[in-house]
Amino acid sequence: MYKLSAVLTGVLVAVMVTFNGLLANQIGDYLAVLIVHIVGLITISFILIFGRRKINVNRDIPVYLFGAGAIGVVLVLFNNICFKYLGISITLALGLFGQSIASGIIDHFGLLGMDTHTFRKEKLVGLILIFAGIIVMVVY
Amino acid sequence: MMYIILAFISGCLVILSMIINAHLAKKIGIFQGTFVNYTVGLSFIFLIVLFRHSAVNISLNALLRLPFWIYLGGFIGVIVVAASNKIIPRIPTIYSTLLVFIGQLFAAILIDYFTGHAISKGKIAGGLLICAGLLYNFYVDKKHLDVAQQTF
Incomplete structure (x- = not known):
């Protein structure tokens, strides 16, 4: 059941990037990012209010932990632009490749406070397959 | 070619933001962290739009004419965060x-x-x-x- 939910979460990501991309095509890239964030903020506010959860941001939180919000803006913007020119499947396939590479590097060096997991050379086979798949997608 | 690189960078940024989110969630909770992210993100994009007047050459009417579902991306984004939070610890x-x-x-x-x-x-x-x-x-x-x- 949870495995099916994981697949559905992936489907939702694809639907989300599509909606955002279509919105950007209609009203422009920057304004679309603004609206996506307004709608998202309203949604999360409702969840916090109905869950009666309190926010306590007074503790010592290093500034870089607030950076994810800014990254999110760049992310939605990039996705919108790529959606327009590449379509959704190539955009997401390249994204998955980027995720695989980035997580491999971060794990290997134990960056950003993560545990170190040395990169296994066998995994190059998988990365090459993914890369080949992307080339097939883009070219044909 | 530029878009191919942008899409690849997006994937790297996803991982970066996931890790930062996880650290933030450990300190203040997952939904509180999401709230902080959207607040920071909204302020950021608001400033960008403010300084790029050309970006807002659109009437309210034009916005209302679009189908309702096209605005649901931000909503789905939060649902994805909530769903991941339920699912990922269980598998x-x-x-x-x-x-x-x-x-x-x-x-x-x-x-x-x-x-x-x-x-x-x-x-x-x-x-x-x-x-x-x-x-x-x-x-x-x-x-x-x-x-x-x-x-x-």
Whole structure:
């Protein structure tokens, strides 16, 4: 059941990037990012209010932990632009490749406070397959 | 070519923001962290739009004329965060990553079909190759994870 939910979460990501991309095509890239964030903020506010959860941001939180919000803006913007020119499947396939590479590097060096997991050379086979798949997608 | 690089960078940024989110969530909670992210993000994009007047040459009427569902991206984004929060602790991370990837990939191929982008045999073949690569690395990770667990 949870495995099916994981697949559905992936489907939702694809639907989300599509909606955002279509919105950007209609009203422009920057304004679309603004609206996506307004709608998202309203949604999360409702969840916090109905869950009666309190926010306590007074503790010592290093500034870089607030950076994810800014990254999110760049992310939605990039996705919108790529959606327009590449379509959704190539955009997401390249994204998955980027995720695989980035997580491999971060794990290997134990960056950003993560545990170190040395990169296994066998995994190059998988990365090459993914890369080949992307080339097939883009070219044909 | 530029868009291909942008899409790749987006993937790297996803991982970066996931890690930062996880650290933030540990301190203040997952939903509180999401709230902080959207607040920071909204302030950021608000400033950008403010300084780029050309970006807001659109009337309220034009906004209202668009179908309702087109505005749901931000809503779905929060639902994805909430769903991941429920699902990911209940199945091993490598499973969840693989399953989320596969869901994304095949939904994307279907959506391209429905939004008029070409769906070709190449996209399906490419999608299958990508899945093969993901699965292969999944088994490499799984093998070493099992070995690591046995040694404890």
